[in-house]
Amino acid sequence: MEYAGEEKRRFSRVPYIVKAEVMANDVVYTIDEISNLSVGGCLLPIEAELRSGTKCYVRILLSGTNAELSIPVKGEIVRNVPGGTAIKFTQIEPDSLFHLQNIVRFNSPDPEAIEQEILNHPGIV
Numbered sequence: 001m002e003y004a005g006e007e008k009r010r011f012s013r014v015p016y017i018v019k020a021e022v023m024a025n026d027v028v029y030t031i032d033e034i035s036n037l038s039v040g041g042c043l044l045p046i047e048a049e050l051r052s053g054t055k056c057y058v059r060i061l062l063s064g065t066n067a068e069l070s071i072p073v074k075g076e077i078v079r080n081v082p083g084g085t086a087i088k089f090t091q092i093e094p095d096s097l098f099h100l101q102n103i104v105r106f107n108s109p110d111p112e113a114i115e116q117e118i119l120n121h122p123g124i125v
Contacts, residue, residue: 016060016107020044022087024056024077034060035084039097039104039118041075046085050077058087060100071096071103 016037022029022044035043042058050056053076060071074091092100101118108114 016103019061021059021061022046022056022085024048024050024054037100037104037107039089039101039114041078041086041088043081043084043086045083048085050080050085052077052079056087058089060103062099071100073100 016034018034020031020034020042022031027048029044029046029048031044031046033045035045037060042060044058056075056077058073058075060073062069062071072093073089073096075087075089078086078088080086101114105111105114
């Protein structure tokens with residue numbers, strides 16, 4: 001199924017089975033599995049009605065729930081779709097971006113395509 005805006009995607013999505021936390025509107029949502037992840041955003045199985053444009057904070061937990069082993073990123077809700085909420089990443093520290101890029105490369109069936117996407121769009125937005 002194609003959603004509005006999909007044709008504008010600059011980054012490939014990969015499945016990533018790891019926990020995450022999202023804070024939006026002063027509510028923390030805990031997610032057991034990221035539906036898909038890219039260098040530019042993610043789809044999370046959050047069924048809450050979060051409005052497009054809502055600022056949020058995402059923490060991708062790399063191992064268990066230790067805050068030291070996470071990728072923190074600021075984002076913005078871009079849409080709600082059946083089964084989840086799409087978030088565009090808007091700000092990330094360079095070290096965290098490096099780790100995020102490696103996660104996407106490692107989990108992609110086509111790491112060379114991911115590398116080309118990163119070279120073409122070195123920023124996250």
